[in-house]
Amino acid sequence: MTRMQTNRQKRPLVGIVMGSDSDLPLMESAASTLARFGVACETRVLSAHRAPALVANYSASAARRGIQVVIAAAGGAAHLAGAVAANSILPVIGVPVQGGAFAGMDALLSTVQMPSGVPVAAVAVGASGPVNAALLAVQILALRDRALARKLVSYRRLLQRKVMKADRKVQSPPELK
Numbered sequence: 001m002t003r004m005q006t007n008r009q010k011r012p013l014v015g016i017v018m019g020s021d022s023d024l025p026l027m028e029s030a031a032s033t034l035a036r037f038g039v040a041c042e043t044r045v046l047s048a049h050r051a052p053a054l055v056a057n058y059s060a061s062a063a064r065r066g067i068q069v070v071i072a073a074a075g076g077a078a079h080l081a082g083a084v085a086a087n088s089i090l091p092v093i094g095v096p097v098q099g100g101a102f103a104g105m106d107a108l109l110s111t112v113q114m115p116s117g118v119p120v121a122a123v124a125v126g127a128s129g130p131v132n133a134a135l136l137a138v139q140i141l142a143l144r145d146r147a148l149a150r151k152l153v154s155y156r157r158l159l160q161r162k163v164m165k166a167d168r169k170v171q172s173p174p175e176l177k
Ligand code: RP5
Pocket: 018, 019, 020, 021, 022, 023, 047, 073, 074, 075, 076, 097, 099
């Protein structure tokens, strides 16, 4: 069973939407990060340009269905996050997908350059983007969920332990051969 399937077992709190199924391999890490925190999500392919009515319907009904945060990934003229934000007051986190002639810069600018009044929070182009989008979603949910907040604190401690381990390793003298 994949992480995406596991995440669907509980009532979804996070919607992961993407402009194409070609974005799916990148976005698996967003779903697996949410699963690590026990946060259920739903995953949809909804193109802002190829299926705008579906995006509008999804965005307008998401909050009613219990979704609290939307993560929207798209490449190129990446308007999906903005289109979701335009049709909902839920927090929207945009994931700019790399691809094509401009190495993700096109998607990054299309995602972040929202007009005043309709914000989209955006994460980095590349592998850290979907993971950080999921972590940001968990942080938003943790404002009203103490158990989730504790998991985030443990996660940060784990990150610190990894840094300390790497630090010890670079400081230890090379082994005698
Ligand atoms: C965007 O265009 C999608 O989000 C995807 O990143 C990119 C390419 O889409 P496909 O041509 O692979 O469907 O809309």
